[in-house]
Amino acid sequence: MRFFIPVVIFLSVSIFLWKGLALNPQALPSTFVGQKAPAFQMNNQTEAIFKGKVTLLNVWATWCASCQNEHMFWLNLPQTADLQLISLNYHDDKEEAKAWLVKHGDPYVATLFDTEGQICLDYGISGVPTTFVIDKKGMVQHRHMGIVDKTVWDNTLLPLIKKLQ
Amino acid sequence: MLPEIGLFCLILGFLMAVLQSVLPVLGLRYRQVAWIDSARPLALGQSFFSILAVLILVLSFLENDFSVQYAARHSNAALPLLYKLSAWWGGHEGSLLLWIFILNIWTVSVVLCSKHLPMAFLARVLVILGVISAGFYGFLLVTSNPFLRFLPLYPLDGQDLNPLLQDFGLIVHPPLLYIGYVGFAVPFAFALSALTLSDPAIPWAKWMRPWVLVSFAFLTLGIVLGSWWAYYELGWGGWWFWDPVENASFIPWLLGIALIHLLMTTDKRQSLQALTLLLALLVFIFSLIGAFLVRSGILTSVHAFASDPSRGIFLLKGLLVVVSAGLLVYGLFAKKLNVASIVEPWSRELLILISVLFLMVGAFSIFLGTLFPLIYELFTQQKISVGFPYFNAVFVPLMLPVLVLMPVGPLVKWGRNAFKEILKKMGALGIVSLFLAALLPWFLEKIFLWPVILGLSVGFWILLVTLKTGYQKVRAKGSLFALSKGAVGMLLAHAGIGVLVIGVTVVSYFEIERDVVMGVGQSISLKQEKIVFKALKKIEGPNYIGYQGHFTLSHSQHQTKDLYPEKRIFIMPGTRLTETAIDPGFWQDTYIALGEPLKNNQWTVRLYHKPFVRWIWLGALMVAMGALIAAIGRRHRA
Numbered sequence: 031m032r033f034f035i036p037v038v039i040f041l042s043v044s045i046f047l048w049k050g051l052a053l054n055p056q057a058l059p060s061t062f063v064g065q066k067a068p069a070f071q072m073n074n075q076t077e078a079i080f081k082g083k084v085t086l087l088n089v090w091a092t093w094c095a096s097c098q099n100e101h102m103f104w105l106n107l108p109q110t111a112d113l114q115l116i117s118l119n120y121h122d123d124k125e126e127a128k129a130w131l132v133k134h135g136d137p138y139v140a141t142l143f144d145t146e147g148q149i150c151l152d153y154g155i156s157g158v159p160t161t162f163v164i165d166k167k168g169m170v171q172h173r174h175m176g177i178v179d180k181t182v183w184d185n186t187l188l189p190l191i192k193k194l195q
Numbered sequence: 196m197l198p199e200i201g202l203f204c205l206i207l208g209f210l211m212a213v214l215q216s217v218l219p220v221l222g223l224r225y226r227q228v229a230w231i232d233s234a235r236p237l238a239l240g241q242s243f244f245s246i247l248a249v250l251i252l253v254l255s256f257l258e259n260d261f262s263v264q265y266a267a268r269h270s271n272a273a274l275p276l277l278y279k280l281s282a283w284w285g286g287h288e289g290s291l292l293l294w295i296f297i298l299n300i301w302t303v304s305v306v307l308c309s310k311h312l313p314m315a316f317l318a319r320v321l322v323i324l325g326v327i328s329a330g331f332y333g334f335l336l337v338t339s340n341p342f343l344r345f346l347p348l349y350p351l352d353g354q355d356l357n358p359l360l361q362d363f364g365l366i367v368h369p370p371l372l373y374i375g376y377v378g379f380a381v382p383f384a385f386a387l388s389a390l391t392l393s394d395p396a397i398p399w400a401k402w403m404r405p406w407v408l409v410s411f412a413f414l415t416l417g418i419v420l421g422s423w424w425a426y427y428e429l430g431w432g433g434w435w436f437w438d439p440v441e442n443a444s445f446i447p448w449l450l451g452i453a454l455i456h457l458l459m460t461t462d463k464r465q466s467l468q469a470l471t472l473l474l475a476l477l478v479f480i481f482s483l484i485g486a487f488l489v490r491s492g493i494l495t496s497v498h499a500f501a502s503d504p505s506r507g508i509f510l511l512k513g514l515l516v517v518v519s520a521g522l523l524v525y526g527l528f529a530k531k532l533n534v535a536s537i538v539e540p541w542s543r544e545l546l547i548l549i550s551v552l553f554l555m556v557g558a559f560s561i562f563l564g565t566l567f568p569l570i571y572e573l574f575t576q577q578k579i580s581v582g583f584p585y586f587n588a589v590f591v592p593l594m595l596p597v598l599v600l601m602p603v604g605p606l607v608k609w610g611r612n613a614f615k616e617i618l619k620k621m622g623a624l625g626i627v628s629l630f631l632a633a634l635l636p637w638f639l640e641k642i643f644l645w646p647v648i649l650g651l652s653v654g655f656w657i658l659l660v661t662l663k664t665g666y667q668k669v670r671a672k673g674s675l676f677a678l679s680k681g682a683v684g685m686l687l688a689h690a691g692i693g694v695l696v697i698g699v700t701v702v703s704y705f706e707i708e709r710d711v712v713m714g715v716g717q718s719i720s721l722k723q724e725k726i727v728f729k730a731l732k733k734i735e736g737p738n739y740i741g742y743q744g745h746f747t748l749s750h751s752q753h754q755t756k757d758l759y760p761e762k763r764i765f766i767m768p769g770t771r772l773t774e775t776a777i778d779p780g781f782w783q784d785t786y787i788a789l790g791e792p793l794k795n796n797q798w799t800v801r802l803y804h805k806p807f808v809r810w811i812w813l814g815a816l817m818v819a820m821g822a823l824i825a826a827i828g829r830r831h832r833a
Contacts (some may be wrong), residue, residue, distance in 0.1 A: 086575060
């Protein structure tokens with residue numbers, strides 16, 4: 031009988047592997063969700079800008095190819111009175127980033143230029159693009175890592191935004 | 196047209212592999228010699244078609260045929276030729292094809308080098324290899340056809356090969372690793388053959404050993420290259436990260452060592468057969484699990500670029516079938532081969548058995564640590580990561596007895612020995628190693644640290660005792676060249692482990708790491724060296740742009756060296772990559788990596804002083820060479 035022990039052990043391990051496939055190892059829940067958006071002061075703007083409207087805070091950079099793909103999506107997004115799209119520029123030269131927005135189109139209500147990287151540290155940005163959903167009281171409700179496209183918008187972001195509005 | 200022929204080759208290969216795994220079985224059942232004998236031509240045939248498919252895929256890369264989706268995703272017209280030749284295994288589909296290709300190279304080698312094997316044994320081996328081949332062909336054809344087209348509209352230029360992979364180390368790292376992983380399919384097949392034949396007169400351990408040695412050597416080379424690549428390419432200066440995928444290659448490596456030594460015991464003493472067969476199965480099983488962990492994306496790792504969860508289920512099913520079938524056969528047949536094993540006190544086989552058990556526990560502890568985040572999340576829905584603290588605390592102590600016993604084994608006879616004799620033979624060397632280990636760091640660095648003394652004394656102990664063994668063997672034979680290849684291989688491999696242990700100890704406790712902000716013209720001192728940031732210029736490569744720093748290193752006024760670390764930004768995927776600059780040396784490396792640009796032409800710069808770091812790879816290379824030399828030894832010819 032003892033020679034069957036290996037196969038029994040293997041089968042029990044494979045149950046874990048089977049179940050584990052359903053998990054997403056990349057998903058890292060943000061610790062900010064449910065918290066107040068971290069304070070900042072940049073280009074005469076502070077975190078008070080989030081108050082009163084539901085905000086999408088989109089973190090991007092000119093050198094990030096995925097951000098350029100995503101940019102098309104933001105440009106075509108219809109603006110509504112109750113939703114503001116604010117961007118946070120990550121690790122870029124300010125003038126270069128401004129020029130980039132002039133050239134490619136600027137869908138944002140406001141853009142924060144985080145040349146020092148301090149705001150991005152506070153917001154726990156590990157890569158761009160990243161998008162936060164912040165509610166009317168300035169609380170972070172959701173973090174999306176990676177490109178926002180129609181699927182993400184329809185399945186995740188839009189329902190959440192509707193709920194918050 | 197060609198890509199369609201490639202797909203056709205894969206289908207033909209698949210069909211022949213299916214025949215290869217069915218026909219000989221029927222032949223054995225119904226005593227049809229011709230059916231049994233068909234195993235060889237079928238094996239050669241399906242190998243031929245897989246090689247043809249590989250050539251066709253390579254051709255579509257060389258000719259920039261971006262109507263082939265796979266080529267369009269992993270190559271572009273600007274990619275240098277060398278990378279085009281190797282880009283075909285840079286993605287999922289290609290690396291699966293590489294897996295089949297290598298499995299078939301092994302199959303062909305088995306067919307060619309097996310004139311001395313009885314057909315009943317060889318046919319079983321080829322059937323099992325055929326089943327594994329067929330499984331991978333099936334996987335490739337159903338989920339990951341590399342010859343899919345973009346038709347009628349296809350891109351004019353491809354995307355790019357992952358920039359991290361555009362490097363010589365990475366060109367050869369996956370194939371070497373795969374040769375090792377996949378090579379363990381041969382002992383797996385041999386073990387199942389031996390089990391189902393259940394004929395105690397068959398010297399399967401002798402037959403199996405060279406295959407294990409060669410696979411092990413390639414696995415070692417693959418791991419070394421991976422470690423070396425991570426060291427200079429990732430820019431963190433580390434040489435081992437306990438990353439899930441590293442662990443996945445390290446587990447078969449440890450079990451491979453155990454198997455090599457157990458095979459000797461089985462061959463010489465006819466003992467421990469059941470354990471040896473189990474290990475022969477486990478080595479390949481853990482290679483398969485490793486492949487599953489990399490390919491399914493079930494765990495996060497530096498290899499995450501290779502993963503795709505949707506294919507995971509398919510791979511897991513294949514894994515379940517092959518592994519449970521193998522282990523079931525083991526369960527059914529092992530008792531027939533389980534001759535009562537007598538292991539006498541202080542015999543060489545006892546030392547081997549103890550070491551093997553520690554190696555197995557070590558391997559399983561790594562497996563547990565690797566899978567633990569997954570298990571934890573399943574039960575608690577929370578994320579944790581298991582890293583250095585766990586592995587260093589659990590694995591390192593488990594290896595200590597193995598390392599201490601390792602050099603002793605060859606000096607001890609098979610069969611009963613008196614403990615006093617052993618002590619007399621090498622007790623003095625133990626004391627010498629301890630003294631050296633305590634005194635050297637004190638004299639050189641004024642440091643007295645227990646872990647350093649422990650690590651160094653184990654390293655010295657292995658080197659000294661192995662040296663003594665070598666000396667005794669040479670004296671008995673009369674000349675260095677009269678030594679058997681097995682003995683030379685063993686001595687080289689054991690000494691290599693000694694070198695590796697010393698390297699690991701020194702670099703872990705004496706390395707210096709500085710993260711600094713430097714502007715052009717500034718200088719800084721690291722250890723005895725003065726490092727000056729001379730200049731910074733923009734550079735442009737075939738498929739990237741970036742910055743190159745110019746640093747000079749000087750030990751004294753007279754001797755200076757120039758180093759050019761780079762920051763590259765690849766145009767297609769828009770990723771940034773750090774190209775480190777290293778001043779390599781036998782005793783130490785100085786390592787510079789450009790971090791991020793700050794204001795006013797200043798950069799964050801990472802500087803490392805890495806003493807003895809090359810000893811780690813040197814030692815591992817000695818182990819690989821030793822295994823290869825032992826593999827061509829005469830002992831294995833039946």
